[in-house]
Amino acid sequence: MFKKVLIAEDLGWNTQRIEQQLLETGAEEIVIAEYCDDAYVKYVRAIKDDAPFDLLVADLSFKQDHREQKLNSGDELIAAIRGLHRPLKIIVFSMEERLQRIRMLFDEQKIDAYVFKSRRSLEDMAEALTAVAQHKRYISPQVAAALGSQKNLDIEEYDILLLEEIAKGRSNREISERFKALTIKPHGISSIEKRLSKLRIDFKASNATQLIAVVKDLGLI
Amino acid sequence: MKSNCFSSPFLMLVLLITMGVQAQKPVEKPIDSALYFYEIIVNPDDAQSFRKAEDYYTGMYEQSMARSDYKKAAMYLELIGFGKNQIGDYTASEFNLVKSLELIEPYTDTEAIDLKLRLYNLLGVLYKNLNNYPKSLEYYQKSLAFANSTKDSISFFLRVGNVLREEGEFERAIDTLKYALKLTQKNELEVLKSYILDNLGYTQLTNGDDSGIYNLNKSVDIRKKLGNTTALFSSYRHLTQYYIQIDDTLNALKYVQKALSLTPNIKDPTFELEALSLLAQLDDDPRIKRYNFLNDSIKEANLAKQNKYAALKYDVAREQRQTKLALDERDRQKRLKTIYVLALLLGVLVVMGFSIFLHLKRKQKQLEVIRKTEASISKKVHDGLANDTFQVISELQNLENIPDHILNKLDKIYLETRDISKNHSPLIDGTNFKDQLVSRLNSYKSENFSVIIRNLNGINWEKFSRNKKDAIYMVLGELMTNTRKHSQASVALVSFEQKGKKLAITFKDNGLGNEIKKGNGIQNMEFRIFSLNGTISFEPESGKGLKVQILV
Numbered sequence: 001m002f003k004k005v006l007i008a009e010d011l012g013w014n015t016q017r018i019e020q021q022l023l024e025t026g027a028e029e030i031v032i033a034e035y036c037d038d039a040y041v042k043y044v045r046a047i048k049d050d051a052p053f054d055l056l057v058a059d060l061s062f063k064q065d066h067r068e069q070k071l072n073s074g075d076e077l078i079a080a081i082r083g084l085h086r087p088l089k090i091i092v093f094s095m096e097e098r099l100q101r102i103r104m105l106f107d108e109q110k111i112d113a114y115v116f117k118s119r120r121s122l123e124d125m126a127e128a129l130t131a132v133a134q135h136k137r138y139i140s141p142q143v144a145a146a147l148g149s150q151k152n153l154d155i156e157e158y159d160i161l162l163l164e165e166i167a168k169g170r171s172n173r174e175i176s177e178r179f180k181a182l183t184i185k186p187h188g189i190s191s192i193e194k195r196l197s198k199l200r201i202d203f204k205a206s207n208a209t210q211l212i213a214v215v216k217d218l219g220l221i
Numbered sequence: 222m223k224s225n226c227f228s229s230p231f232l233m234l235v236l237l238i239t240m241g242v243q244a245q246k247p248v249e250k251p252i253d254s255a256l257y258f259y260e261i262i263v264n265p266d267d268a269q270s271f272r273k274a275e276d277y278y279t280g281m282y283e284q285s286m287a288r289s290d291y292k293k294a295a296m297y298l299e300l301i302g303f304g305k306n307q308i309g310d311y312t313a314s315e316f317n318l319v320k321s322l323e324l325i326e327p328y329t330d331t332e333a334i335d336l337k338l339r340l341y342n343l344l345g346v347l348y349k350n351l352n353n354y355p356k357s358l359e360y361y362q363k364s365l366a367f368a369n370s371t372k373d374s375i376s377f378f379l380r381v382g383n384v385l386r387e388e389g390e391f392e393r394a395i396d397t398l399k400y401a402l403k404l405t406q407k408n409e410l411e412v413l414k415s416y417i418l419d420n421l422g423y424t425q426l427t428n429g430d431d432s433g434i435y436n437l438n439k440s441v442d443i444r445k446k447l448g449n450t451t452a453l454f455s456s457y458r459h460l461t462q463y464y465i466q467i468d469d470t471l472n473a474l475k476y477v478q479k480a481l482s483l484t485p486n487i488k489d490p491t492f493e494l495e496a497l498s499l500l501a502q503l504d505d506d507p508r509i510k511r512y513n514f515l516n517d518s519i520k521e522a523n524l525a526k527q528n529k530y531a532a533l534k535y536d537v538a539r540e541q542r543q544t545k546l547a548l549d550e551r552d553r554q555k556r557l558k559t560i561y562v563l564a565l566l567l568g569v570l571v572v573m574g575f576s577i578f579l580h581l582k583r584k585q586k587q588l589e590v591i592r593k594t595e596a597s598i599s600k601k602v603h604d605g606l607a608n609d610t611f612q613v614i615s616e617l618q619n620l621e622n623i624p625d626h627i628l629n630k631l632d633k634i635y636l637e638t639r640d641i642s643k644n645h646s647p648l649i650d651g652t653n654f655k656d657q658l659v660s661r662l663n664s665y666k667s668e669n670f671s672v673i674i675r676n677l678n679g680i681n682w683e684k685f686s687r688n689k690k691d692a693i694y695m696v697l698g699e700l701m702t703n704t705r706k707h708s709q710a711s712v713a714l715v716s717f718e719q720k721g722k723k724l725a726i727t728f729k730d731n732g733l734g735n736e737i738k739k740g741n742g743i744q745n746m747e748f749r750i751f752s753l754n755g756t757i758s759f760e761p762e763s764g765k766g767l768k769v770q771i772l773v
Contacts, residue, residue: 061604099660204711
């Protein structure tokens, strides 16, 4: 696993359990920095001493206090460290739940894992450590949508047409024939069935009747 | 014989003009070819070159007017007027000088005042030549107001004295000249003094006061000392004229001989002619007497004719000028009125535009301040309160025997603070709006709650301002938080529709559709939309869910 770990987290006592976890997985040296600037200096010093860190666990938000800092957030710390072009695994451990921001960390800073701070973050952290050690990515389920497809959210005009046909009481076969006649694609029965089952999931409906009730309530048809 | 006292108006004019030139030669600095024309206009020789010079200055005048350089234009008119006076075209001279005066009137700088002074003096001379003494005095008086040296004042009194004498006001003329003489006592102004003494003596003698001889002789002494031949000639002429008047032929002959003896040193032959004609007056030969008589009569007749013609020309010209002036004035008023109306209109537009601009700018600034404040509060709640709550939770988790309901309550507080923070966290700068909005809406999804978006890609988001996008992002976030918290809905639909420059958003959930309490949340949303001049309506329908329509 990881031999030398750097933790950037602004309140010391919070890290006890993580330290414990790391030690259990075989970490030999754990360094804690309460400020981003400190973390950066320690990281650079370790490289100079020819004993670099192989994992960084960083929070994103740091409380501002009287100390003037060059790096004010975990994002900036990670960007600065990535600017040195050294191999390093990074786990972000934060309360940030804006998916856009989380996605940017994965896309632009190439972080390896995102552990969301919650009651079950210890379990998440354990999973994250295992995954990252195997060169895999990890993200806590609460914010997993950050890496999920964005497309499934949008309803298309085709779906509306389909729902209208269902609302008129037509069977899947009838709909297929009508779509074919109107050159609406896709019009194969299996495609229609697939689409309907996706819509049922999206609209949290267990059957076609319920689905129509919901979309009518929403004013979609 | 009496008429002979003034039989040489031409010489008087020469004298006055020479004096005038000394005091008020136009100062327009001539350059290169202009120097040539300047010499011609100041000392005209022949009609052809004078016309050329006149054309040149008329052209310069018109150019200056086209450039709206009225001061320059006035100076060119002065030169033309001066030249016209030199060749004896008084009407044209008057016309140009008066016009020049009109142009320079509004200016008060030194250059302009000098020009005004020169113009007043020229007009004074001109009207004296036109025998319009009151007018002449009027202009001289005006020039006094601008006199800025004793020399100026003395010249002024000298001229006024001469005008008064011509008018026949001998007593007043003598008083004036005496006063001028007194002014010269304190100053070493010998030339002027000699002129005053000459004129004073002559006026006194004309008025029957013999002490004038003394003053004339004093003038002669000064002029001899200065070697001023033409001036000396003038003194001798005055003495000759006086002795002719009192029939003292002997003395008259003595002085006319002296005058004649000076003429070889004077280029201008008119001086010799003048001296000879005086000599002829003293001759007893009846044929010469007859010649003199005829010559005088014809001269006088010619002059009268000339004057009559000039006066006529003057009247017609003035009439034309006045008509033209009236027309010009009417035109000008009309133009001015149009300009005023346009200026007023423009002014109103500018003021309106400016106040709208200021209003928008202030509003922009307010929104900016609100956004920043919100962002900072959101960050403080998130980084401070939420973080601290999480610390407490994790610390409690480390301990044993902590009742689960306490942890649950703390977790609820943690969630609550995160919601507050989330609802007030603005867009991240410089990243794709659509992505951010989708991420935001996506983040409300759970096992029991689905969010459906319709026509997000059909909107040209580039067209909407940062403020608008901000408001949309925040309001939709707040609606989602509300719905998920209170409505027990399983699905929420957000559809977008572009309506010209505006954006229509319909939010709909399938929750309880309870009546909405007018709380902080609603007020926030309304404030955000209203501040963009948009509309937002909440339409809860019991059992069918909540519908919110927004137009921004």
